[in-house]
Amino acid sequence: MTNRLSPFLIAMMALGFVFLYAPIVSVVVYSFNASRLVTVWAGFSLRWYGALFENEAIGRAALVSLEVALIAATGALVLGTLVAYALARFRRFTGRTLFAAMATAPLVMPDVIAGLSLLLLFVALEQATGWPQGRGILTIAIAHITLGIAFVAVVVEARLSSFDRSLEEAALDLGATPAKVFFVITLPLIAPALAAGWLLALTLSLDDLVIASFTAGPASTTLPMVVYSSVRLGVSPQINALATLILIAVTVLVASASRLLRAKNT
Numbered sequence: 099m100t101n102r103l104s105p106f107l108i109a110m111m112a113l114g115f116v117f118l119y120a121p122i123v124s125v126v127v128y129s130f131n132a133s134r135l136v137t138v139w140a141g142f143s144l145r146w147y148g149a150l151f152e153n154e155a156i157g158r159a160a161l162v163s164l165e166v167a168l169i170a171a172t173g174a175l176v177l178g179t180l181v182a183y184a185l186a187r188f189r190r191f192t193g194r195t196l197f198a199a200m201a202t203a204p205l206v207m208p209d210v211i212a213g214l215s216l217l218l219l220f221v222a223l224e225q226a227t228g229w230p231q232g233r234g235i236l237t238i239a240i241a242h243i244t245l246g247i248a249f250v251a252v253v254v255e256a257r258l259s260s261f262d263r264s265l266e267e268a269a270l271d272l273g274a275t276p277a278k279v280f281f282v283i284t285l286p287l288i289a290p291a292l293a294a295g296w297l298l299a300l301t302l303s304l305d306d307l308v309i310a311s312f313t314a315g316p317a318s319t320t321l322p323m324v325v326y327s328s329v330r331l332g333v334s335p336q337i338n339a340l341a342t343l344i345l346i347a348v349t350v351l352v353a354s355a356s357r358l359l360r361a362k363n364t
Contacts, residue, residue: 126345129338136333146335150343153336156324163304163321166235170242171300177243178250178295183280185251186258204248213312216241220313233315241313242306246299253298257291 103111129147133140150156181201188194204212220230220237230237265287269279285292307322314320328334 159324167303169239173243174246174299182254209308213309234318242303250295
């Protein structure tokens with residue numbers, strides 16, 4: 099007996115997909131609109147893509163966001179992996195519960211509270227030690243590292259919990275040092291989790307608006323901050339073009355990753 103979806107479920111699924119993706123399709127379509135008004139179609143045109151590439155503010159903000167995201171994702175990967183390794187390998191040590199709670203607190207902490215706390219921390223440090231001197235790319239990166247550590251730790255710890263430790267024990271029995279076992283055996287085997295954690299931290303950094311608004315300086319405006327400022331003054335067709343380019347980039351990356359995985363499995 100074959101299980102078929104009822105017409106009601108099919109209709110609900112179709113409604114859900116329309117609700118989720120119709121706005122995205124609308125953004126893509128109106129990015130090719132010749133009119134300055136985003137809700138009035140005036141013919142096909144690529145003028146807003148040209149205007150987007152000539153917009154120096156968006157270009158600088160995109161470079162800042164990319165630089166911050168790369169630094170934050172790499173820093174969160176290193177620190178988050180160490181946190182995950184400590185939680186997965188050392189089940190009992192003094193303060194473990196508090197350590198685990200503090201490491202994963204950014205998962206449930208509101209962004210406004212996290213951003214305000216980091217801002218007060220940076221101000222207090224500058225007054226006490228003179229570092230950091232103002233707010234900029236460094237402070238945003240530190241804030242995003244703090245946020246990304248929690249996500250990386252959860253992903254990597256889940257992989258380490260199901261890891262076959264007999265491989266590490268065999269290497270130790272053959273005379274390998276713990277450090278060599280970690281770098282030669284453990285890290286390559288959990289590489290997919292590391293890649294997933296790094297990409298997750300990268301995405302969170304690129305997408306963040308609230309925390310970056312608290313920790314950014316006048317010369318370190320990120321792309322979400324520029325987009326938000328532009329939308330507050332009225333949606334510009336350039337934003338539609340920017341969103342379309344981001345969608346194309348994400349689609350290409352996902353398709354390439356899927357193709358590589360299929361090629362690897364065959």
